[in-house]
Amino acid sequence: MNDSQPVSARGLVKVYGELVAVDHVDLTVEKGDVFGYLGPNGAGKTTSLRMLLGLIRPTEGSIRLFGRDPHVVGAKALEGVAGFVEGPTFYPYLTARRNLRLLAAYDDGDLRSKRSRIEELLELVELRDRGDDKVGGYSHGMRQRLGIAAALLRDPKLLLLDEPTTGLDPAGMRDMRDLVRRLASEGITVLLSSHLLGEVEELCNRVAIIRKGRIVYEGQLQDLLATASTGYRLRSPEPDRARALLLNQPGVREVVASDGALRFQADEDAVAALSIALGQARIGVTALVPETASLEELFLGMTEDEQPRAEEAVA
Amino acid sequence: MIAAVGRIYEWEIAKLLAQKRTYLGLIAATLVPIVFVVVLVLQTGGPNDVPLGRYIRDTGLAVPFVVLFFMSIWGLPLITALVAGDIVAAESHNDTLKTILTRSRDRGQVFAGKVLATLTYTFAVVFALGLVGLAAGSMAWGFHPLTSLSGTKVAPGHGLVLLLGSLLVYFLPLAGIACFGLMLSTVTRNSAASVVGSLMFALLMQLLGVLPGTESVRPYLLGTQFEAWHGFLRTPADWAPVIRAIWVCALYISIPLGAAYLVFLRRDVASQ
Numbered sequence: 001m002n003d004s005q006p007v008s009a010r011g012l013v014k015v016y017g018e019l020v021a022v023d024h025v026d027l028t029v030e031k032g033d034v035f036g037y038l039g040p041n042g043a044g045k046t047t048s049l050r051m052l053l054g055l056i057r058p059t060e061g062s063i064r065l066f067g068r069d070p071h072v073v074g075a076k077a078l079e080g081v082a083g084f085v086e087g088p089t090f091y092p093y094l095t096a097r098r099n100l101r102l103l104a105a106y107d108d109g110d111l112r113s114k115r116s117r118i119e120e121l122l123e124l125v126e127l128r129d130r131g132d133d134k135v136g137g138y139s140h141g142m143r144q145r146l147g148i149a150a151a152l153l154r155d156p157k158l159l160l161l162d163e164p165t166t167g168l169d170p171a172g173m174r175d176m177r178d179l180v181r182r183l184a185s186e187g188i189t190v191l192l193s194s195h196l197l198g199e200v201e202e203l204c205n206r207v208a209i210i211r212k213g214r215i216v217y218e219g220q221l222q223d224l225l226a227t228a229s230t231g232y233r234l235r236s237p238e239p240d241r242a243r244a245l246l247l248n249q250p251g252v253r254e255v256v257a258s259d260g261a262l263r264f265q266a267d268e269d270a271v272a273a274l275s276i277a278l279g280q281a282r283i284g285v286t287a288l289v290p291e292t293a294s295l296e297e298l299f300l301g302m303t304e305d306e307q308p309r310a311e312e313a314v315a
Numbered sequence: 316m317i318a319a320v321g322r323i324y325e326w327e328i329a330k331l332l333a334q335k336r337t338y339l340g341l342i343a344a345t346l347v348p349i350v351f352v353v354v355l356v357l358q359t360g361g362p363n364d365v366p367l368g369r370y371i372r373d374t375g376l377a378v379p380f381v382v383l384f385f386m387s388i389w390g391l392p393l394i395t396a397l398v399a400g401d402i403v404a405a406e407s408h409n410d411t412l413k414t415i416l417t418r419s420r421d422r423g424q425v426f427a428g429k430v431l432a433t434l435t436y437t438f439a440v441v442f443a444l445g446l447v448g449l450a451a452g453s454m455a456w457g458f459h460p461l462t463s464l465s466g467t468k469v470a471p472g473h474g475l476v477l478l479l480g481s482l483l484v485y486f487l488p489l490a491g492i493a494c495f496g497l498m499l500s501t502v503t504r505n506s507a508a509s510v511v512g513s514l515m516f517a518l519l520m521q522l523l524g525v526l527p528g529t530e531s532v533r534p535y536l537l538g539t540q541f542e543a544w545h546g547f548l549r550t551p552a553d554w555a556p557v558i559r560a561i562w563v564c565a566l567y568i569s570i571p572l573g574a575a576y577l578v579f580l581r582r583d584v585a586s587q
Contacts, residue, residue, distance in 0.1 A: 047585075053417050055584040074421040082417070086586055089410040093333045102329070105322040106418035106425075154418070 004031055004066065006081075006158040006189045007052060012061035014047050014213075021047045023213035024061070029158070029191050029206075034184045036204030036221070037193040040303050044213040045193045049085045049162050052191075054078065065158065079108075083160030083191075087167075088147020092136030096127055096146050099135055103150050114153065121149040125179075140167040148179060159183060162193045177203060197296045211303045224298060232271055234262045235287035242283050249274050263291070319420055323428030324435075327402075331432060336401060340394040344440045347390060348382045348448030352455050366464060366545060371452075374459035376474040378452025379445040380548070383485055386444065387541035392492045392517030393510075398436045399496030400509030402429050403579070407504035412584050426579045430497065430572060437493045438486055445482045449475075465550040481544035487560050488540035491567030492517050498571035501578050534559060537567050 007029035014022040022044040029035045039045045050056040052063055054070030054077065063069055070077035090099040097118065104114035122128040125145035135143065144164060151159055164180065165173040180203055184190050194200050200207060201221065208218040217224060231254075236242040243262055246255045251270025256263045266274065271288070278285055293301075331337045355361060355371060362368035365384050367377045383391075406412040415425060461474040469477065496513035503509055520538040523529050533539055543560035546553035 050413070050583075050585065053413075055413050055416060057581065057583060075416075075419050078417060078419065084417075085413060086410075089414050091330060091333075091411055092409065094330070098329075098333075102326045103414070103418060105326050106415050106420050108419045111322075150414070 005029070005064070006031060006033075006066060007035075007191060008064040009048070009052065010062050012048060012051055012063065013059045014044075014051060014056060015059045020213055022051070022058075025210065025213070025215050027052075027208055027215070027218065029189060031189055032184075032187065033206050034180070034190045034192065034204045036200035036207040037191060037210065038195065038197070038200055038207055038299060039193075039210035040195060043210045043303070045210055046086050046162055048210070049083075049160055049191075049193055053081070053083070053085065053160065055085070080154075080157040081160065082151035082154040082156035082158075083162070084147045084151065085160070085162040087140075087163070088143055088150060090135040090143065090146065090150075093134060095132045095134055096122065096138070097131040099146070100150060100153060104153060107154055117153060118149075121152050124152070125149045141169065141172040144168060144172070144176065148176075152183075156188060158189045158191065160191045160193075163195070164192065165194070165196065165199060173199075197294075197299055201295045209299060209302050216302045221295070225292070225295065227298070231263055231265050231291045233287065233289050233291050234264070234285065235260070236262070236278075237284045237286065241281070242278065242285075245277060245281055245283060246274070249277055261287070316424070319424050320427045320431070323420060323425055324431045327428045327432035328435060331398065331402075331436060336397050337436065340397045340436070340440060341443055343394050344391070344444040345447040347386060348378060348444060349451045351382055351385075351448070352378060352451040356455050367462070367548070370462045372456050374461050374471070374474070375449055375452030375454070375456050376458065376461040376471060376478060378455075379448035379478055380481065380544075382444060382448045383481070383541075383544070387485075387488075387538070388521055389514060389518060391440065391444070391489055393514050394440055395437050395489050395493045396496045396510045396513035396517075399433045399493040400500045400511075400513050401506040402433050402497060403500040403575075404504050404506040404509055408506060410586055416584060422580050423576070426576055430494075433493050433497050434490055437489050441482050441486045441489060445478060445485075449478065463550050464545055464548040467550040469550075477547045480547050484544045484547070484557055484560055485541060487543075487564035488537050488567070491537050491540075491564050491571075494568045494571045494575070498575040498578075501575040501582075535563050537564070540564055540567075 005028065007027055009025060009027040012022050012025040013020070025044070025048055027048070037045055037048070047056060051058045052065065054074070057071055063071065065077050065081050068077035091102070094102065100118045100121070101115070104111055104118065119128065122131045125148055127142060127145055127149065130142065135146065138146065144167070148164070161180070165176045168176060177199060180190060180192065192200070192204065204221055206219065207221050207224060209216050234242060234246070239257065239262065243255065243257060246252050246262060246264055249270070250273070251266050252274060253265045275285070275288060361371050362381055365381055367380045371377045371381055416422060458471050460471055461469045463469050492513055495516050496509055499509035499512045500506065503512070520536050524533055524536050524538045540560040540563055543556040546556040
């Protein structure tokens with residue numbers, strides 16, 4: 001384990017009675033990562049994050065945040081760490097400004113300098129004009145933004161965000177993603193839990209996918225996408241002749257007719273040879289395009305029950 | 316450590332001052348003696364069968380003592396439980412425990428801030444009731460010498476000192492109820508259950524004190540300690556009930572606090 005490593009979790013288990021909510025989870029977030037933690041609802045994402053933040057005691061396993069275990073050294077382990085799980089929460093009967101001042105009092109540091117920082121952060125999340133309104137009257141989106149301000153008040157090196165765009169309107173989602181991108185560009189390591197695959201594909205460089213409490217993939221997003229088998233789709237005005245040619249073409253495998261097109265597996269050289277063969281056989285072609293599995297297809301393949309297990313799918 | 320707890324305590328007080336239930340308790344504690352005095356001004360009878368009751372129209376100094384007696388049964392326990400039973404449960408209800416426990420303060424510091432705020436509220440309630448009772452009584456019947464429980468006359472200045480001492484001693488069993496409420500609040504995470512549970516605990520303590528056959532345990536019941544101030548009102552002062560109240564209440568305070576502390580330290584902070 002390495003003191004500069006923002007997150008290192010090994011063999012995390014959380015059992016509630018008969019239910020194994022988290023089952024031997026290993027997670028490593030390196031400095032500078034925007035790490036996507038993906039999984040369907042109830043897969044164990046939030047429980048894992050709560051354990052990382054010291055809110056839930058693991059049944060087994062170890063956690064290090066910058067080399068410190070929050071379940072051993074307590075709040076000291078959260079130095080340089082901020083974020084929220086299951087949406088940010090505040091005291092509804094206090095104003096946003098007072099909520100932030102309260103949280104500043106729960107942090108280390110000089111309260112006077114925090115006051116000006118609070119104003120900057122309210123400006124950043126576009127809540128300065130509503131800073132004296134009670135949070136009880138805030139919309140979901142405003143609370144999410146206030147949650148970001150509360151996290152940044154700690155000047156974090158690691159930001160843990162659990163579903164930060166859930167419940168936001170499209171403009172709010174875009175603004176939140178822009179903010180996360182900007183924070184990451186400023187050097188903040190981000191651990192982002194989400195079930196929105198587009199969001200993870202857009203923001204993250206590394207991902208972990210959790211299914212029924214178990215990690216089924218952890219690694220570079222690009223490596224995951226590269227594991228997807230590449231297929232091709234062919235459309236022709238003479239599908240029967242085209243199919244007969246495909247079945248006899250060297251290097252072409254798994255030919256399937258679906259949705260008025262022929263789908264098959266082949267490498268690039270075989271596809272180049274196929275295009276020449278189709279021309280020589282005077283078979284017209286209206287489309288011959290590669291089809292790469294999206295993150296969504298990979299994700300569904302790894303997390304849906306009827307699909308093969310991830311290890312098998314990725315292997 | 317002390318500075319950190321101080322910062323948390325300050326905000327726990329600020330949170331209490333931003334909630335209606337705090338004012339409900341404080342207003343009830345100040346209204347009761349005023350209503351009591353107004354009723355006695357309008358009527359001819361009086362609470363002759365309670366300590367100092369027969370002297371209530373002699374001096375405003377007698378009013379807070381008599382009101383303290385009546386309020387010990389369920390009034391002040393309920394007012395105390397309103398806040399004590401809510402102080403941790405409200406964090407669970409609003410799901411804000413995760414917000415404050417992911418900052419830079421350890422759980423023990425957060426717990427200490429909450430205990431201090433609860434005891435401050437309890438202290439404020441007792442003194443608000445006592446001092447408003449004194450003011451209302453003095454306006455109605457003047458600030459004259461007080462007749463002690465031994466029948467001797469006590470000068471108003473000395474009577475005031477005795478009242479302040481009595482309020483301090485009276486605070487102790489109420490702090491016991493506050494800590495019991497705080498324990499329920501921590502364990503059940505349910506405000507209503509904690510308020511009702513604390514009140515039931517206070518009533519049970521009173522009930523045990525009047526049941527036949529409980530004479531041997533009576534001196535150690537929490538309800539009995541609400542009468543410890545009688546020792547100050549005797550000539551010479553009888554310190555035995557006061558000293559007993561101090562150590563008995565220390566147990567009633569420390570046992571639930573210890574249990575609540577352990578639960579708070581180890582609990583999983585998951586959504587409700």
